[in-house]
Amino acid sequence: MSATISPLAPKKHAKLPPLDGVRIATAEAGIKYRNRTDLLVMVFDEGTEVAGVFTRSKCPSAPVDLCRENLSGGKARMLVVNSGNANAFTGKKGRETTSMTAKAAAAAAGCDAGEVFLASTGVIGEPLDAGKFSHLLKDMAKTADAGMWGEAGKAIMTTDTYPKYATATVKLGDADVTINGIAKGAGMIAPDMATMLSFVATDAPIAAPVLQQMLSAGTKNTFNAVTVDSDTSTSDTLLVFATGAASKRGVAKITDPKDPRLAQFRRALNRILKNLALQVVRDGEGARKQVEVTVTGAKSARSAKKIALSIANSPLVKTAVAGEDANWGRVVMAVGKAGEPADRDLLSVWFGDIRVAKDGERDPDYSEEATSAYMKGDEIVIRADIGLGRGKATVWTCDLTKAYVEINGDYRS
Secondary structure, eight states: OOSSSSSTSSSOOOOOOOOOTTEEEEEOOOSOOOSSSEEEEEEEEETTTEEEOOOOOSOHHHHHHHHHHHHHHOSHHHHEEEEOOOOSSSSHHHHHHHHHHHHHHHHHSOGGGGGEEEEEEEEEESSSGGGGGGGHHHHHHHOOBBBBBBHHHHTTOOOOOOOOOEEEEEEEEEEEEEEEEEEEEEESSSOOOSSEEEEEOOSSOBBBHHHHHHHHHHHTTTTGGBBBSSSOOOOHHHHHEEOOOOGGGOOOOOOOOOOOTTHHHHHHHHHHHHHHHHHHHHTOOOOOEEEEEEEESSHHHHHHHHHHHHHHOOOOHHHHHHHOOOOOOOOHHHHSSSSSOOOOOOOOEEEEEEEEEEETOOOOOOOOOHHHHHSSSSEEEEEOOOOSSSSSEEEEOOOOOOHHHHHTSSSOO
């Protein structure tokens, strides 16, 4: 955890209530960090269902491989997460570590190794010694406590400057159910089917296929619409666990994604995913400003998203925002290079509510003074209208400052 907390950090953190069917423990295993927790265990009641989305990197970590394999079973009893080492690009040793950890976790939880899920975050290419922490799992499972959500968020951080939490309570039929979520991520964030690491749990009784459908749909405009630096991690993992404990309060299990009782739950889950994703952006390494990029008038929604990401990932756009420079020419550049249908003479660009360019040239009413004043805010909105169709998309990013280079220039040393 950085000594300097991001200026975009929430003024106060959400307090996550205990959740029936989930118990949590953390420990200091000394994997990379000293004098801080770096190991998280979540123990789930029998019958807990699970869904997940993962990185589409062609160099996935060993824990991602294991999670993908175990996800087909749809059941979860234990999650083990370590920070400080990604166990990625570690070859046979990496597979041995995940196998040893899964066996130790299964013994600790009294379950099958196929009901264990693992996630690791940190340095790529360094072997992860399971012997450093697998012996801790038995005691952690015994002492795990439902009220440890706050500690869970802290144990999974790497270069994060603050832990990330979100919670919601909604009606499912006639009873209340709760959804809790934590996330970590600050750099190497350009998710493709997840973020760095995020774990969401609910006491709702929802079957794994229904959970998966909601999660896959929900990531599209949340975790898959944020970028810090255009780099997709080897380790991106987003898992949702449904303990089903609310069935003890009379909630019937949901096995159909079209079940009308799901409407409120689906909205709440999407809000939590968006909340966590934006907290990741606001903790972007060295970030001082949140940037929302909306593209309208594109040929299709897919095309709009590609153009929006071209703008959001442009180092020139991001450094202009960091320097509070209303350099809209860089937005024009990013639209032009996106490889999507666009017409220079139909393009319009806004910073906030100020239209800076229209019909392929500077807006005749453009005011440098007003736009420069707008750029001093810590939340910047950029909009580009392509003028060709009805495609629309919004993505979120942050500015690019000298601190990003400093953080990443000596990450391993």
